Amino acid sequence: MSISRSRSRLRKLKAGWRDTWLLLGEFGIPLLIFTLAMFGGGVGYYLLSSYAGEPLGNLLESIYQVLTMTFLQTGGNFPHAWYLGVFYFIMPVIGLIILAQGVTEFSVMLFNRRARGKEWEIAVASTYNNHIILVGLGHLGFRVAQELMNMDQDIVLIEENPKADLIASVKEMGIPVIQDDASHGTALESAGVQRARAIILCTQNDSLNLKIALKAKRQKPDIQVVIRIFDDDFAHALQEQFGYTAFSATGMAAPAFAAAASGVDMTRPITVEGQSMSLAHLKIEPASLLISKTVSEVEQKYNLSVVFIRRNGMSDFHPPADCCLSTQDVLAVLGGPSEIRALASDNHPFR
Numbered sequence: 001m002s003i004s005r006s007r008s009r010l011r012k013l014k015a016g017w018r019d020t021w022l023l024l025g026e027f028g029i030p031l032l033i034f035t036l037a038m039f040g041g042g043v044g045y046y047l048l049s050s051y052a053g054e055p056l057g058n059l060l061e062s063i064y065q066v067l068t069m070t071f072l073q074t075g076g077n078f079p080h081a082w083y084l085g086v087f088y089f090i091m092p093v094i095g096l097i098i099l100a101q102g103v104t105e106f107s108v109m110l111f112n113r114r115a116r117g118k119e120w121e122i123a124v125a126s127t128y129n130n131h132i133i134l135v136g137l138g139h140l141g142f143r144v145a146q147e148l149m150n151m152d153q154d155i156v157l158i159e160e161n162p163k164a165d166l167i168a169s170v171k172e173m174g175i176p177v178i179q180d181d182a183s184h185g186t187a188l189e190s191a192g193v194q195r196a197r198a199i200i201l202c203t204q205n206d207s208l209n210l211k212i213a214l215k216a217k218r219q220k221p222d223i224q225v226v227i228r229i230f231d232d233d234f235a236h237a238l239q240e241q242f243g244y245t246a247f248s249a250t251g252m253a254a255p256a257f258a259a260a261a262s263g264v265d266m267t268r269p270i271t272v273e274g275q276s277m278s279l280a281h282l283k284i285e286p287a288s289l290l291i292s293k294t295v296s297e298v299e300q301k302y303n304l305s306v307v308f309i310r311r312n313g314m315s316d317f318h319p320p321a322d323c324c325l326s327t328q329d330v331l332a333v334l335g336g337p338s339e340i341r342a343l344a345s346d347n348h349p350f351r
Contacts, residue, residue, distance in 0.1 A: 136202035147258035304335025
């Protein structure tokens with residue numbers, strides 16, 4: 001838990017830096033207007049001073065004179081010509097109004113980031129890497145988010161019209177929520193689709209889910225797609241033709257969605273003597289915490305049974321207790337959803 005909190009604090013610091021730089025970029029507009037005003041005023045003052053017979057040394061001196069009078073720090077004598085005297089009164093007003101407006105807007109946006117909503121959530125999302133994008137914050141989406149958090153997975157959520165109670169609960173879990181239409185490519189970019197490992201589509205619209213899946217694949221061809229489809233035949237067709245992990249309305253469950261996005265292929269739970277059990281298989285990742293652990297250690301730590309191990313194309317349906325796991329091994333286990341979640345979480349540690 002302390003590691004998760006430290007990770008969250010680090011992300012907020014990174015998001016703060018990124019957001020500040022973006023705000024400084026926006027502050028560049030009033031700064032540019034101020035610079036143009038000083039330059040234009042300097043040119044005007046130079047020409048008028050020459051016309052009035054009170055010429056300055058050069059154009060650069062004239063610009064400097066306008067700049068100093070803007071901040072009420074003139075060092076020369078007050079000009080005799082009335083129109084030059086006007087400069088001494090209007091330039092401070094013009095310059096200070098431009099700067100004050102820019103500084104005020106910058107300060108408000110800087111110290112009230114939450115009021116800017118979407119921009120701050122995008123800044124937080126920009127700090128994520130190798131994460132999972134979850135589209136749709138209905139009741140299924142919320143349960144999937146809970147399952148992923150239980151598996152210690154990083155999530156960025158996209159929902160165009162979130163319900164107040166659900167979005168409040170999700171934000172309490174520390175999940176950034178981007179309120180946008182996920183069918184727009186910019187929404188997926190804001191959620192970091194180029195850096196994401198998987199995308200889960202949980203909206204209640206089959207065609208919208210498929211549209212978003214195709215857009216995500218175009219932006220990142222190797223992203224894993226887990227999609228909710230209400231029609232059983234359509235779900236099977238998507239798996240066969242596109243390689244998507246598709247769940248129909250009759251076969252979907254939040255743990256199955258979460259496990260699929262985490263690289264675990266898990267069957268629907270069955271009840272065995274009052275216990276909910278699933279058969280799942282996963283590939284041992286290069287950074288997995290399971291590497292070098294024996295079958296016996298895995299079974300004891302996660303309270304599940306190792307059914308078989310596939311290594312170098314060979315399957316062992318009765319792996320010995322002292323068999324050590326290594327990278328690229330395919331492991332099949334039988335256990336409860338929570339035990340499988342813990343196993344999947346250690347197979348995908350934070351990077």
